[in-house]
Amino acid sequence: MTTSPPARVFTLPDLGEGLTGAEVVAWRVAVGDRVAIDQVVVDVETAKATVEVPVPFAGTVLELHGDAGEVLDVGAPLLTVGVAAADRPAVPAPRANGSGSVLVGYGTEHLTARRRRDRGAAAPATPNGCAASAPARQTPPGDPAAPLVISPLVRRFAREHGVDVALLTGSGPHGVVCRRDVEEAISRAAHPAPSGAGERSGGTERVPLRGVLGSAAEKFAVSGRTPTATAWVDVDATGLLEAREVLRAARPARGIGLLALLARICVTGLGEFPELNATLDAGRGEIVRFREVHLGFAAQTDRGLLVPVVRGAHARSTAGLAADLSRLTALARAGELRPGALTGGTFTLNNYGVFGVDGSTPLLNPPEAAMLGVGRIVDKPWVCGGQLAVRKVVQLSITFDHRVCDGRSAAGFLRHVADRVERPTLLLADL
Template sequence: MAQVLEFKLPDLGEGLTEAEIVRWLVQVGDVVAVDQPVVEVETAKAMVEVPCPYGGVVTARFGEEGAELPVGAPLLTVAVGEGAEGHRPAAGPGTDGGAARAGEQPGVGERRSEGSGNVLVGYGTSEAPARRRRVRPQGRASGATAGSGTAGSGTAGAGPSGAGVPGRANGRVRVAEPVDGPVPVISPLVRRLARENDLDLRELTGSGPDGLILRADVEYALRAAAAQGGRAAREAGPHPDGTVREQALAATAGAAATGSAGSAVPPGDVRIPLKGVRGAVADKLARSRREIPDATCWVDADATELMRARAAMNAASGPKISLVALLARICTAALARFPELNSTVDTQAREIVRFDHVHLGFAAQTDRGLVVPVVRDAHARDAEALTSEFARLTEAARAGRLTPGELTGGTFTLNNYGVFGVDGSTPIVNHPEAAMLGVGRIVPKPWVHEGELAVRQVVQLSLTFDHRVCDGGTAGGFLRYVADCVEQPAVLLRTL
């Protein structure tokens, strides 16, 4: 006998509490194998394909593409065992959630199936997850007043008829009557969005299965309210039957929404949510600026000999050596001489923690924003191994396949902003690290070489560092050593 098991969004590690659905990889009615990827989600760290620990027929999916779900929220349900084929929904559109509606689970006493035994960053699949039953609305109160049980402000549902904030129905704005009892909402994030904008969920009509309120419903109501706000302010007034115009209520919701988020958006302007990778970067940079008293020093260096050395390496047989790999090798040698910069500050213990290893991060620009993959144990790799690892991580970053573990744990960062065609920069330290080396573009410039004016390949190097871990002398010594290695690569032989 088939049983229906619920697969929840697993703990993706690194303290992540939510993820955004980017793309569903299966449809309701599809047959899936154990550990087959079923959905692609984006966290604040990376894009991840989530495998399902059960094999069977997909009976329901929870969440639209673009929706954010908290860890532990249902992703899908799967019918497993004999007779699972009978759980396929009837052909036709709109079958999401057809065979097993949102949250319906097998009854008590049904047999649990074996999981795959694999682990997805803290999520064990050796046994079925706990059962979950979604709370359904108790029914609509046709004569209820707007003030009964509202969660928003008193103005959001004013009026004796119970007319409220517009919801979405068939692409039009309409007003739903409030309901008694708990409101069916797809995730706590949707509830929080409504609460922050003083939007009463009881007065929305959900477009999901069984009236489930989706994030899109809340966003649609807020957009519609803002669009109608100006006209509603002029037309507000009582109808002959004593009710309040829908436009006035929309204006109230729109004012609450824009008031909580800041000033209203003028026509043509766009608001872009700080979420996913962009949001994580914003949070980290803001924290770095708040906590780290940083300083920057820089120097111009003649990179002609470094470029010649690289050309000689690549002329020989074997894999080609990248310039960033040579710069990374210089960094690790410099950190061995100046370990103060390979550290972090434990603010609670008021201690400086120096690392005995170099996990080298490097800034990589992708279509999804700036990410900093980490080369583990960079100090123990030669130029060939560094080249290979940089290439692998860069490709994974562009494809959105980096794991959370490949984006965390760095002890020092190398930022090659020269690829953008700029000479210099004062970057923000990658919290909680203590320093970052910046490398500008390498361009021909007039330079005094051996007492003669010549055209040389010149690069600007900058070091931004946490002034708590060292003074200017240490930072200057580190940067000067890096510059010496760039100008005379043979200096590196002393540390090989």
């Protein structure tokens, strides 16, 4: 008589930063698959980022808990694994916060690089909600050579509700059709828009306010209640552009761009005006000023606006800042930032000029007390050395929490930045 291996339930781990739950985005395994310790089994989306979750023990997958699009609480069952004697480790599996759950990057580090190398070549396993049993791609309706790759549960759900999955645009990884896509199609069919409204079918789209969008909405609501003020100044940025070209020619491999130069200027400015590198502890009635600068910067991605944080920016060289900015931007756009990379900032640099606008009064990024905004750089007539000339002009703005610092400090910081944009050699005095 054979006995089944003992089952172990892996629960959704504590992902840190006060997060209480996450949405299942895509399963990497299916029932019956063998898994190894630290193998990534599911992608989940928190209010901060999309996170890869590895399993802390080896065995055979017996059950997947939660369809793609379903929100699970921290500590809820995520995966049931049958653990045979041969799969039991000689030492306890890594644990996080006493829950038995391994957080992303907290397990066996040597597997991380291999997982990233193999990600593109290995076919993700069939899920019960979203991910595919082969690399998925959106398929034109009626193309028998390349059928849509979705889970059997989603197929059945669509069939029961009369939805043709071949006509849907998948919102999952690589365009995979998920349960939420079918639910939206059912909703559109049940609530058609008035004739002539909208484009194509005339329907409306409902986007769940959760994950990154939900987190942003909550922060904007808090920021909107903060008593802020904004000051701005037009600056001749010709010298800064010339300095960038000199650095590029001298050290092309370092990739120092305008954002890195502006980050360096911000760091020196915060050293002169620490009042802006602060936050308000309203509960204790105290202003908290930070000795270290953790510089956030706005990065636009397909999943919305994210604000990665360069830790210890005050201790970075300009080339180091450039490398960190490039690395974090790439991770943000690939959806691979860990939650911790999006929190803990003390000041934010917002380059909204990339959207082709001159100025803005941006909302603060709570709990930070200040943000520098940078508009587009354009040719404008400018008085230079007593003569009218065409120069490269940019508008800079500083938005600040008036409870934490006053206009004098904010204006002083803004003038510090403006002077170094106009005369980058002043940065030598700050070294």
